[in-house]
Amino acid sequence: MTILERANQLLSENKLKEAEFHFKSALEADPNQGEALFGLGRIAIRLEKYPQAVYLLQKACQRLPKVLDPLFALADAFDGLEKRSDAYEVLHYCTKIAPHNGESFYRLALHHLTYGYIKKAKQALLNGLGCPDHPVTPYIYYELSQLKGNNVTSKQIAHMHTLLSASRSTQAKVVLHYSLAKSYHNSGDKTQAFAHYRLANEMQYTLCTPLGEGFEQYINTLIAQFSTTFIAEQQDTLKASFIPVFIVGMPRTGSTLLEQMLCQHPSIASLGENDVISAKLMAYLGAVNEAPFPQCMANTNTDIRNRLRQMYVDELTKHQLAHRVVINKLPANFQALGAIQTLMPNAVFIDLRRNFQPMAWSVFCHYFGANEPFFCHMDTLARYYEGYDNLMQHWRDTLGENLITIHYEQLVQEPEQSLRKIFSKLELSYTQQCLRYFESHHAVTTLSRHQVREPVYKDANKAYKEYEQAFSECFSRSVKTRPVHPETDPAALGDE
Structure with missing residues (x-):
């Protein structure tokens, strides 16, 4: 060697x-x-x-x-x-x-998609499909299938089937099944669409490590660790130079939509889905205290907390963000709200919720690059949701007014009402430009980069209705949630 x-x-x-x-x-x-x-x-x-x-x-x-x-x-x-x-x-x-390398065009297409140049992205994807088959070809088909309209021809569908038969890569087959599913859905063949969605999920689940039996215990550990008393004892008196905002929740609940709406305000910027809290702050604290999260939070002092705060500020500096309000929209941060509250007492948390069935359907029919079981196994998603729901109720009891609940259903039907609620908390003036988010070219790298370039789609929650009976068979257990809460489950909200 x-x-x-x-x-x-x-x-x-x-x-x-x-x-x-x-x-x-x-x-x-x-x-x-x-x-x-x-x-x-x-x-x-x-x-x-x-x-x-x-x-x-x-x-x-x-x-x-x-x-x-x-x-x-x-x-x-x-x-x-x-x-x-x-x-x-x-x-x-x-x-x-x-000019004959599909990956060149694929990467160019992703660049255009990131910044909202959809027509240019589509042309680059089509140019990529004009190249000889390449390991990236399934991914080109996936991105093309996600664009608005019926963009995949019957000839291209046949080509995907050929690639599917020839591929030895499970990951590539997963992507092809998702691509075929969306293509059949767009062409009106719901039977074939659901069959490929189901195959995509089942195949991707074989690549995952199952969610361990300890997940529920982990949630209970977080609840026990971050009591109201513990959080109060760990906080320092600070004069913050910015307001950190954390949009949390389950996947596919509209966090990108809300982020892009808020970022139309000149005083607001976003880190996107940034894992700095877990990957840097808690990793550092775990190494210092020789204990995993959340146990590592038990032995902190002002000096350590100052160090952790500076690490977060360094992340903002690296991204050249000096705005009054800075968003972090990593959904999984819901697990760390207690830790964040101790470090940043002025933080604002937005719990973005969506009714379970349409949320689960949206997860089911989208390809997540990370092979996580709650992205492709509906019983696991239900378990994950129950853990999230229980923990968020605890945060609601302990964090008080720092936690705002926003519903996807209300956000898409009456966006101004939801946005004004947030702006009031941030002490900023609402601007109508927030509703013109789809005209901006802010970078978006999440799965919603296609949809967020369009005006609000108010009927997204109805999408699963076409597949409701077949989709119900993907669950072997019912979803358990806490009793109805007047703020988090308004009676007026429904699937539609």
Whole structure:
């Protein structure tokens, strides 16, 4: 094994320090070694050192002319610096030097989708399908199928079936089943659509680690750890320079829609679905206290909490966010609201809720890249929902007015009413521009990047009705929720 082969192996194992040592050793032996520069650039991206990544990858591209992978990585580094025009130029260049490579067009299409240029994205996807079959071809079909309208032809459906028969990749087959399902749905063949949705979910579940029996105990541990008394004792007196807002909830409840509406206000910006709380703050605290979350929260002091707060501010600085209000919309943050409250007493939490059946259907018929069981196994989704529901009731009892409940159903039917409720809490003036969110080109990288470029679709909750009987067979258990709550379950709300 050569030194570069060993370096790449270490990088694939995420052993960054060891990989860096080997890449630097290769570079010392040959200063023009483009592969070593490429490796160091990828490490810089992993470490979120984007200026350094750009420098290294530009050098790598010079030494590896017309090699696509360093160019793709360079575009990613520019995206990390939020230099969208530079990223576009790199990706556009890739399509020129490799006009028969589907991945070049796929990456360009994703760039257009991220910033809301739907027509350009569609053309790039079609150009990609005009290239020879490539491992990325199933993903091109998936993105095309998600665009508004019936964009996939019967010939292309036949091609997907051919790819499905030939593929040896379970993940690729999952993507093809989702793509076929949506394509059949758009063409009006509901029987074939549901069959492929079900196959997609069943196949993806084989790639998942089942949700352990300890999940419910974990929720109970959070409830026990973060009592009203504990949270009060852990808080410091602060004069915050910004208001952190956390939109939490289940998947497919409209968090991207709400985020984009709010971000039309000049005083509001967003980190997107950022895992800094769990991946950095709680990981750091766990290492310091040698205990997992939430037990690691038991032994904190003002100095440690200041360090954690600074880590969060550093994340905002990295993304060049100096707004009065900064949103983090990672849904799974619902598990950490107690910890966040101790660190940021002025935080505002938005519990974005959606009726279970339409929410579950939306999860069922969308492909999530992460192989998590609650994305593709409806009984597991029901368990996850019950845990979320129980924990949110606890947060409602302990966090008081810092927690706002917003319903997807109300948000799409009467958006101004829901938005005014939030703006009142943030002490900001409501602006009608919030309802023109679909005209903006803010970056959106979530599954909703297609829908959020359109005006509010008020009938989304009716979508599962066409499949209601068949979909009910995907559950072997009923969903248990707490008794009806006057705020979280208004009697006026229904599936429609």
